[in-house]
Amino acid sequence: MSQTLGPNMPETPPSSSIWALSHMKLRFFARVRRFLQTKTTQRNIKSRNKAMANKEEQVTAADKRISDDDDDSVVLQRSVKRLHFGGLEEKEMAAIEIERLAREDVKMRKLMAELGVIPALVGMVASEVAGRRRVAVKALIELANGTYTNKALMVEAGIFSKLPVKIDVLEEPTRHEFAELILSLSSLANHTQFPLASSEVLPFLIGILESGSSCETKESCLGTLYNLSAVLDNTGALLSNGVVQTLLRLISVKALSEKALATLGHLVVTLMGKKAMENSSLVPESLIEIMTWEDKPKCQELSAYILMILAHQSSVQREKMAKSGIVPVLLELALLGSPLAQKRALKLLQWFKDERQTRMGPHSGPQTARIAIGSPVNHREAQEGKKLMKDLVKQSLHKNMELITRRANATSGDSSMLKSLVMSTSSKSLPC
Template identity: 75%
Template sequence: MCPPQTPNVSSSSSSSSSSSSRSWLLCYIELRFFVRIRRFLRSKAAARKRRGPSDGFDMESVKVVDKEVVLQVMERESEDESAVLQRSVKKLHFGSWEEKEKAAQEIQRLAREDGKVRKLMAELGVIPVLVAMVASEVACRRRVAVTALIELANGSYTNKALMVEAGVLSKLPKKIDGVDELTRRELADLLLSLSSLANTQFPLASSEILPFLRSILESASTVETKEPCLGTLYNLSAVLDNAGALVSGRVVNTLLTLSTVKQLSEKALATLGHLVVTLMGKKEMENSPTVPESFIEILTWEDKPKCQELSAYILMVLAHQSSAQREKMCKSGIVPVLLEVALLGSPLAQKRALKLLQWFKDERHANMKPHSGPQTGRIPMGSPLNGRETQEGKKMMKSLVKQSLNKNMEMITRRANASADSSKLKALVISTSSKSLPY
């Protein structure tokens, strides 16, 4: 039996410093080890059960040998992963700029591969360092920091909150002209991920995000860069408290312009649909020179039924209790377009088009009501002159209605023939009379 050895003071002091640096890794290594060793032993137990006890093996010795083998393999694997993780975190905190860039790339890879490591890295304080790197003027340094933050934010509410608390929104570039297209897209992706906090109780300063988003939307050359920006605006607009900042930030005009681009129209219209129900958003759209013409044009997109539905919804909100807007829509030629949507649109678009048509029909009857019928005091009731003029007026009105209906049907038929659906439309037109039309 060996005598007890006296402890070495120098070695104990050095080991205490190294033990503190490795303490954060013990829980992770132990958890992974015991999960894998239990899975391994269960598979071995199932294999022994299939072989049966008559094979002549000592089960306890096999269990010990298997455990020792797995222990060696797992220790080597854990040492490799822990060494990479420990080295990356250390270089990110205390290394040079070149070492920080390489460490950020390694952290991005590790965070993408394992969700537990993603949580562990946040506890090790890597997020504030990466956020500080976002403000760097060096493009490659900023890009590796942004991509690492995107991976750390993936599926983690805590990490997103830590990034906002670390001031990532204030680190966004003030001038977008000096940022390359790839970095713009990655920054837009990061903001899209962080914008999910808008629907929570965590405060998200939309005033810091909007100038950057508007700059990207106005200057970006690719649809891929603009899409995440629109997604961010959609998440922000879903909260009514953000409507004031969005409208005052001149976002409505940008959204109206992008709504006419088919690749971006759906998300832009959905965001406008959130804003139009607010007083400020509705007023901003009413004062726009492109309204309602842009929405009426979208109603003619037969290959975009979702856009038709959203455009009809916005027009309904604008036309509701606003005779001035309904008059503008009539002058812009909305009625024939609504007739086409009511016949060929999706079920929801048809329902909304019919509702709009009913409003225009009711308003026309209301405008005609004070002036229709015989005017007592001017022409005696039942005189031959009054009856003759009444009959002529009715004939003239029927003729005008018939001509307008035929013209609308001819236009609808031409558009339907272009979409290879003429047979269905002709059958519908033949079976439809003026009495069954909504307008």
């Protein structure tokens, strides 16, 4: 007989149903927990992956930089090894790499010198193969750039003794590179004992200057001579190799005149240099001609300076200048030249006007001994010189005044200078 529940008694579920419901709830919460844990883990993984990726990029970049440095180091080691122990073609390739590395890094230049590449490259300069010789010179140019030590090492290695004897066998680019290298090395002339007299450098430079080389190449050679002429001890070697005559021939070339005149300005202050110019057939005509170059004021100044040195205490040179027509040129220069050129021209005019004055200090004009009254020889020479000066000035003044006036009118503010110049150079102020 089954038991019947009363209407006021609740129905109680069986124990098996309660257990099943609890189990389902536990499983649900477990899944939620696992889901949340999974999301958190994924976010952490993504963050770690991103950080690791950034770190890997940084490491890769650093490795690349190190790799690049290692590449230059490897190239340098390989090039030095080939240069010392390789065959002829390997030496040539090594010189090309050394030039590139030296051009890019100053520290690399110093390191290369310590590794002994300079004597090896100097030895290659004497090669009979034009291409091999040229790459060696180009590498030496880069190694000499801005490094006193490297330049000194090249001179000690005998670079000047390796210069080609025959200029005509060299192509123009090779001549230019040799001239550029020597110009760089000539900066040592003020610091070390430059082996000038015992080397082939001067014959090589003069050979290029007297050849059909480009103006750029010749300008480099003139720069070298300028540096060398600044040292008085080099004057003898320069003169014995005919530098003065070569320079005097080049001063008529406007593109080269300024540097050539500046070098002559160094040499003319020495007794030997002045003597060499006085004995040249090109002096003073070529220098007087340069003083008419209105478009080259620096050349005018340098030419007037050289003529001042030559005319100082030398009546023979002043007479040669007067016969060559220097007075009208000086008149024009004193009116239209640069301030420095005007000053020098007026000083020269003063010397030509007044040969009798002896009250002149050092470097201020001609200084001659006082003549004894009644000396027939000196008196006759003085009178002839005065008459010559007077005639020359009269002839040249009237001949050139119209030209000078026309040019002066084109320049504002010069009328007063013209009047004073005319008055100062008139016949009334000339010696009687």
